Amino acid sequence: MTISYNWAVTQMDRKTADGFVTTAHWTCSGVDGEFSGSVYSTVSFEGEPTIPYENLTEATVLGWVWGKVDKEATEAAVAAQIAEAKAPAVATGLPW
Secondary structure (H helix, E strand, O other): OOEEEEEEEEEEOOOOOOOEEEEEEEEEEEOOOOOEEEEEEEOOOOOOOOOOOOOOHHHHHHHHHHHHHHHHHHHHHHHHHHHHHHHHOOOOOOOO
């Protein structure tokens, strides 16, 4: 199985007074040929801003996300969705 993973920050919530990011909304998606899977979640942060809001990059925020989320377990969950799509354990239909 060769899965291509893509992590993305889809939205952020921040305090308008100081630009501190309180929540990052993120997705991890994976594709293997015609099969795909994805996980969406959020992660919250506490503290003081260390980087001005206007200077944040997606790579920086993803680093924060990965500091709180088990990256390998998330990618394993996506891989499990893809494996299930390739060889479903349950099927529907009629025999006629």
